[in-house]
Amino acid sequence: MLFFLLLVFQANANAQIDPAHCRYPLGMEDGRIKDHDITASSQWYETTGPQYARLNREEGDGAWCPAGLLQPSDTQYLQVDLGQLTFLTVVGTQGRYARNSGKEFARMYRLNYSHDGQLWRSWRNRLGNKTMEANDNAYASVIKDLHPPIISRYLRLIPVTKMPTTVCMRLELYGCPWHDGLTSYSSPEGQLMMPPGYPIASLNDSTYDGAHERRKLSGGLGQLTDGVIGQDDFLRTRQYHVWPGYDYVGWRNGSLGSGYVEMEFVFDKQRNFTSMKVHSNNMFYRGVKIFSSVSCSFKPRLIANWEVEPVEFHTVLDDRNPSARYVTVPLGRRNAKALRCRFHFADVWMMFSEISFQSADTVIPTQITPVVTSPWPKEESSLPTTHKTATNPSAKDQPDDGNTPILIGCLVTIILLLVVIIFLILWCQYVCKVLEKAPRRILEEEVTVRLSSSSDTIILQTPPVPPRVSQMDHPYERVFLLDPQYQDPAGLRNKLPELSQSAETSACGGGYAEPDVTQCTPHQCFQSSVPHYAETDIVSLQGVTGSNMYAVPALTVDSLTRKDISVAEFPRHRLLFREKLGEGQFGEVHLCEAEGLPEFLGEGAPLPDRDGRPVLVAVKQLRADATNNARYDFLKEIKIMSRLNDPNIIQLLCVCVSSDPLCMVTEYMDNGDLNMFLSQREMESTLTHANNIPSVSLSDLLHMSVQISSGMRYLASLNFVHRDLATRNCLLDRRLTIKIADFGMSRNLYSSDYYRIQGRAVLPIRWMAWESILLGKFTTASDVWAFGVTLWEIFTLCKEQPYSLLSDEQVIENTGEFFRNQGRQIFLFAPPLCPPSLFELMMRCWDRDIADRPTFEGLYQALRPHVVQ
Known part of the structure; x- marks a missing residue:
């Protein structure tokens, strides 16, 4: 007799979520959230129903509109079912534009959320305010971060008005799945x-959304699950x-009548718990x-009693390193x-900022085979219920018909399968622990990824790479900062005394206004000069509109005339106007529709065929009230952009400078930016084809890489330095043609990719070469460094941020290790999809x-032969 055993195993190695990186669109715009999952309290017409409340979409009459005039006392809502518990970090809203025929929008809104669709809670920001500002026109999208984020399955957006008015809204939600399952x-x-x-430190859980009675919090979530460490x-x-102490929840020893703090945790379903991580101050x-010990009891069902045998764990106390840390x-x-856990005090105070759980879910359903007859009905009950054999009542008195060997064989097979399952679980746990101890760096000697078909194999002729230090060579659970000054970038002067001297001692200096124009070669520069921390040298990298402006050889004021x-x-x-893409100090970037542009530009214009649309x-x-310097910089940017003419560089099409506000019009691609495009796709396989999952092939990724190298080769030939090369700054059309742009810095969606230096400049430090961070030196060679990081993004399908397990301060610390060059610098891990020669x-x-x-010429020549023409 045949048995079929179905095993589904899922292990969450690291369930902590960083709100700054958990910002993926959840599917309103692209349709992954289905129409039946979007409901509303009312609708004006069928064509303004909730299914039309999709950001940047124009179906129906262009948006969801509740019935009638919205009154200040009304509670009309748009409800979205996300299908699973989700960690929500960002909400984007629009009004009803309807191709310039709509004018309705909401200036404010509130959010309610629920885990089960029954008990609803109201969202409040960290200062207790419920209302969030929304739109001031019908076309621009407004992206708002949720501080704190929301953990929920159901969300209601409730438009708010101060006077009777008509309201219409479109919506996109951003976040990622909540694998912890903690409710x-x-x-x-x-x-x-x-x-x-x-100062007095208030260590209360200020964002807790449950009940608060008799000095006890119950039934909710708060700061211990908001992702802020x-x-x-x-x-x-x-x-x-x-206030001081805001990030921690803390208790004083003896104030609770016992030597421990008792906490209870409730989950969405029964789970197989492997570990708990507690971020504790020390x-x-x-x-x-940190706590001296913890004892955890378990309850298989909410109505059951606590199991008698708890799990106990004793920590190793540390009286030398005061750093906060995760205790596993x-x-x-x-x-x-x-779970019910009792954390025992080790000193006067105990403080937690985050608690997360890791679990492995194993599902073994009953067999799906025909009924099995057994000659031993009484012994059947001794089998595990999951694999219990069904008995034919009419066979009770029948003699043994030879089924005994078959049944024994089946039992032996099941036992062997269970042994294999246990071995896989233990092995996975071992791997998970290794991965948790260090930033994710997978050595080629330890993991070999073989591509399935010969057509996917590429060989790049590259010289040998010198030995490198992997992130596993330093297996710390947390990369401890060696010095408190690293929490302030200016502390690099103290951290690296050799960097504290002035730039005047350098023969070449660290400026970037005239790239590749130096008094000595780059190699001589940092052989002969003493580097310094260039925070005082780095001026704003943004252009006046908030987008990065290419660094080029100096242009004179006389050359910046209209003629x-x-x-x-x-x-x-x-x-x-359709949507605001971003903004800067003196201007904005908008997504627009240009009527009659192909005819205006004539033949040869780099525009897609839109059939007259x-x-x-x-x-x-540029804003009308911009300063004279800003106007000069804007005209300078036009001058720069007008010199660019390459198939893989965004092209300046036309301008509007005869009157204020000054405008420049550039290409825009239908598929948006490469980061968003790849993050919503999986690698091409039989599974993706069968389930219509958006996918890309290895050939597609190589084609994208070649195009970016070609565009950067063109910029380098003009001595142009981009300074912000990344997938967010590569736009993509429907034919997978890539054009390098510079909008990423101005977009709120990518704000977490930039690090602000004391309010003066924002820097994409995770993409920057060490000399750009420490010396303020931007050259074509630093663009090559960023190109390597961009390749890494492409072959990870933009599923995570570079150095995702390092904080911004630790990334800066790592650049110091590159400068010292003592073999302790941390490199990005090899993406599993990436051929070794490409890595x-x-x-x-x-x-x-x-x-x-x-x-870039060498990079282009190395990549080009491996793309199918």
């Missing part, structure tokens, strides 16, 4: 810490305009330590839907010595 935790309320000589000094906070010289508590693969602008003046009234363009617009090419892009990095 609520209960604990004693946090307490006040009033030390002499220090507390700093080493608990008085310092990562949020603005909050500032021992202030009387704060093994939970022994216990099955439960609820020198080679592109034509376009009638301003033909630009129809308006063409999508990006419009950079070697990436490693050459990240060479410490500028002179040893490849040129």
Whole structure:
């Protein structure tokens, strides 16, 4: 007799979520959220129903509109079912544009959310406000970060008005799945810490959304699941305009009538728990330590009793390193839907900022084979219920008909399968622990990825790469900062004394205004000069509209006259605004439709065939009140853009500079930016074809890489330096043609990719070469470094941010390791989809010595032969 055993195994190695990186669109715009999952309290017409509330879409009459005039006292809502528990971090809204025929929008809204669709909670920001500002016109999309984020399956958006008005809305939600499955935790309320000589620290759970009775929190979630990790000094906070101690929830020993803090955790379903991670403060010289031990009891069902045998864990206390850290508590693969943990004090205070759980879900359904007859009906009950054999009642008195060997064989097969399952589970846990101990760096010697077909194999002729240090060579659970100064970029002067000297001692300096024009070669530069931290040298990298402006050899003021602008003046009234892409200090970037543009530009214009329909363009617009310097910079950018003419570079099409506001019109691609395009796709396979999952092939990724190298080769030939090369700045059309742009810096969606230096400049430090961060030196060689990171993004399908397990400060610290060159620098791991020879090419892009990095011409020639023409 045959048995079929179906095994589904899912292991969450690292369930912590960083809100800054968990910002993926959840499917309103692209249709992954289905129409039946979008409902509303009312609708004006069938054509303004909830199914039309999709950002940037124009179906129906262009948006969801509740019935009648919205009154200040009304509670009309748009409801979205996300299908699973989700960590929501961003909400984007629009009004009803309807191709310039609509004018309705909401200026404010509130959010309600629910785990089960029954109990609804109201969202509040960290200061307790429920209302969020929305739109001030019908076309622009407004992206708002949720501080704190929301963990929920159901979301209701409730438009708010101060006077009767008609309201219409479109919506997109951003976030990622909540794999923890935690739906609520209960604990004693946090307490006040009033030390002499220090500010009062309020260690309460200020964003908790459950019940608060008799100094007990119950039935909700709060700061322990908001993804914000507390700093080493608990008085310092990562949020603005909050009180000292905000990031932690803390309790004083003895104040609870016991030597421990008891917390209960409830989950969405029964889970097989492998570990719990608790981020705990350890500032021992202030009387704060991690817990000395923890005891966790389990409950398989909410109505059951707590199991008698708990899991106990004793920590190793640390009186030398005051850094906050994650403490991993093994939970022994216990099955439960609820946990009760008692954390025992090790000192006067105990403080937590985040708690997460890891679990492995194993589903073994019953067999799907015909009924099996057994001659031993009484012994049947001794079999596990999951594999219990059904008995034919009429066979009770029948003699043994020879089925005994078959049944024994089946039982042996099941036992062997269970042994294999247990072995796989233990092996996976081992791998998970290894991955948790260090940033994810997979050595080629340890993991070999073989591509399935010979057509996917490429060989790049590259010189040998010198030995490198992997992130596994330093297996710390957390990359401890060696010095508190690293929390302030200016501390690099103290961290690296050799960087503290002035740029005047350098023969070449660290400027970037005139790239590749130096008094010595790049190799001589950092052989002969003493580097310094260039925070005071780096001025804003943004153009006046908030987008990066290419660095080029200096242009004189005289050259920036209207007669020198080679592109034509376009009638301003033909630009129809659709969406605001971003903004800067003196201007904005808009997505527009340009009517009659192909005819205006004539033959040879780089525009797609739109059959007479308006063409999508990006419009950079300078505000009318901009300063004279901003106007000069804007005209300078037009001058620069008008010199660019390459199939893989966004082209300036026309301008509107005869009157204010000044505008430049550039190409825009239907598929948006490459980061968003790849993050929504999987690698091409039989599974993706069968399920109509959007996918890309290895050939597609190589084709994209070649195009980017070609565009950068063109810029390098003109001595242009981009300074912000990344997938977010590569636009893509329907034929997978890529054009390099510079909009990424101005977009709120990518704000987490930039690091702000003391309010003066935002820097894409995860893409920047070490000399750009430490010396302020931007050259074609630093663009090559960024190209290597861009290749890494492409072959990870943009599923995570570079150095995702390092904080911004730790990324800066790592650049110091590149400067010291003592073999301790951390490199990005090899993407599983990436052929080894291509990863070697990436490693050459990240060479410490500028002179040893490849040129864009060399990169193009190395990549080009492996693309099918």
